[in-house]
Amino acid sequence: MGKIGVWLVGARGSVATTAIAGAAALRAGLAETTGCVTELPDFAGADLPGLGELVFGGHDVVDTPLVKRAERLVAAGVLPPALSGAVAAELDAAEARLRPAPSDGGRAAIDQVIADLAEFGKGLDHVVVLNVASTEPPCPPHTAHASLAALEGHEDVLPASSLYAYAAFRAGCGFVDFTPSTGARLPALDELARTAGVPYAGRDGKTGETLLRSVLAPMFAQRGLDVLAWSGTNLLGGGDGATLADPGPAASKNASKQQVLQQNLGHPVDGEVHIDHVPALGDWKTAWDHVLFAGFLGTRMTLQLTWQGCDSALAAPLVLDLARLTGKACRDGVAGPVADFGFFFKDPVGAGPHDLASQYAALRAWAHR
Template identity: 60%
Template sequence: MLEERRVGDVGVWFVGARGSVATTAVAGCAAVAAGLHPPVGMVTETPPFAASGLPSLSSLVFGGHDTATCPLPKRAEELTAAGVLPHGLAAAVRGELTAADIDIRPGGPSAGDTRTDDELVARFASDITDFTHRHGLARTVVINVASTEPTPAPDDPRPAPSSLYAAAALRAGCPYVNFTPSTGARTPALADAFAARGLPHAGRDGKTGQTLLRSVLAPMFTQRALAVRAWSGTNLLGGGDGAALADPAAAAAKNAGKERVLTDTLGHAPEGEVHIDDVPSLGDWKTAWDHVAFDGFLGSRMVLQTIWQGCDSALAAPLVLDLARLVARAHEAGLSGPLPGLGFYFKDPDGGPAALSEQYTALLSFAARLGDAR
């Protein structure tokens, strides 16, 4: 028998609920809440956020949409075999994974789906509202962690699928987070509608690895008056992201955020591009190389090279949990519209500074604002 939920709990509704990031977030939340693992990577578990009034990890209730059908306990076993989750964790939190899986509903549109856009939005919104009411939740935050989609053409008659889910969040009266490079709520109509409804939203594209490093290094060159001539990068990755980003249009949407960090910080777009290669055997693991060519005093030419190797799901999951808690608290505090104070988490944020240190300062100010609203 599933544990009875407490009134006042907070819902986290994942778009892409059976993917690696969502599965890792659900399993990780349960593990940290039970004291099985420390909250490594969770900024909201550090002292500056203690007085912000954030919902506890034990109060988060998970559900979502997905077109995949593999149950969460099985996905967790697969992630264990891939080295993403520690051995024994999937079995230890099987009850929490099963409870979340029961609340996952079919997504769309998929091949052959004849429903109109409004029918899809209505179905998705109804699923979210039913989830919120059945569990007696104080509020539900909708978070997009699905695979990257291509940016729609200006003359495309249909909105992007991610925008349908964003519209469903709006219709259900829920705050929204876009952790992907997909369009989501980044349309004029949706942005205005979220503000009109008094709903906070945040995005876009979670900053977990290569761009995180860029947002630290680029200010160094600017502050030391070193002229960056070129900045090139390569990503090798597998799993669902690797397959999705093998599509050049999806890769272009992903790279836009990576390039924005450099342009905003350096004041110009240096030569060079980011190349993304799908290597299925890597699974959820990624290697990112950067090659930075810059000029020093008297025109001396120098080079900085970096290598980042990590697991995207394990890097993203704690950030997703942070955002769920912060945006839920922002909604409770009556904040609405875009939240530039959360730019620390995104490649393509809703305004604010581009450098990580300045974004962290803005995040601390945002946390203090949440605390003052208690």
């Protein structure tokens, strides 16, 4: 069926390295498909690109080789001890396809990304650009509402994630934003994607606390229980925690997290999400949630829960799922936002359900269409 190129923005980060190493391990039969949604029986016969059809490349601002990055993830307990050596050849092959991230912004950056994508895409069926880089602050309002015509010649106002989306669409590639950054979430870029006839999806992968919220919030609504307040505290280590210690990127993440509650409950609730950087946690994260709700006759009750997980191990299989699904969308000629991929995101594009069960049903139906 041809190869699908997967161009990772932030290709030497923990999530990207885990995804590349994991795909190699699955191809070699060294690991189970645990966590891979597209490997579930519900997706058998969906004509998705196989894991063996995925070819990895990407950009990053750091130059640590993928093999060294994988060794560090082994030492941190993220990857199995023998894995980095067993898949070293595949990591080296991907390393040879990585390029330095653009050092400039605006038109120069877009032209460089387009050129890199064109070179990478030689001999491939389609290319999907997947953003797993650090979270950005929210986009300024004057940029968020600009038309495509207004942006032409003024691309320097775009944040980095949107520059990548712009370049991807110009290069005829699909685009997925796994972060809460702006990405393709601009009217101008939506217009460009539709004109170019390419799909996009996002944003902000749903891997932990918000995954639980997308299951529990509908439960309260469907049982007629009145949620009065929902507060959360997140402890994050690693690069993600360091990035989100900055109030700007943290604002993007918190806004994305709150979408799930409001959409499923039908109204805003008291309470905030707090994110604390704890470097000693490394790639692990802990989330505490406190839910105050009222039942029959106004009786007040609470739900408290704790979620602990390894961010890279939770996110990497979803990156592979999205690469396969978006590759299929490219092959099928889908253009514009793919709302049916909302299952994977906190703040999905397009008009679709926000409860996990309905999102899963929509994803399964889309895959078999």
